[in-house]
Amino acid sequence: MQAKEAAEKLGITQRMLRHYENEGLIEIDRSENGYRRYSESDLRRAGRIRDFIATGFSTREIKSMSACLSDEGAGPCEGGVIKMQEKLEHIERLQADLDARKQAVLDRIEELKQGLAAEPLEL
Structure with missing residues (x-):
């Protein structure tokens, strides 16, 4: 799915999604024409990032907890x-x-x- 639909689904702006990417919190595939393509896994990761930010974590702090962002870290993470x-x-x-x-x-x-x-x- 493209950025607009992903942002709407997450309840955030496309700008926030780009910010997550620019901060190295999420890596997004691109289509041949250069558009960002978000997978379901990307949406779950972005949702976790959004939730950490909502609870007061900075992007720097979230980056140090990257194991907690992936689907593999969806449960308790180190x-x-x-x-x-x-x-x-x-x-x-x-x-x-x-x-x-x-x-x-x-x-x-x-x-x-x-x-x-x-x-x-x-x-």
Whole structure:
């Protein structure tokens, strides 16, 4: 199938498919006229890449997990669980940082409100 149909089937843009290819995450056959031809295996691989990106992995990180992208790696793959646990720990650290920042903003808003309430109104 050609790129347009593949992108539609995956729910991504053709540009994203080209990006996966440019990053070395996927290798696509070409027809005699130069059009990209996606096999069912290519679609499964691209779907896995899309899913990893959606969970916060960079293309560099995904490339290091290439064994998890092929049909042979469709099940548990070497290092995959470890990489996913590391990503989860990273997300949890980011979440804790965001929670702390949110609380600091809420505290500051409360201080400002109390300051405004304490000031007498001038007429």
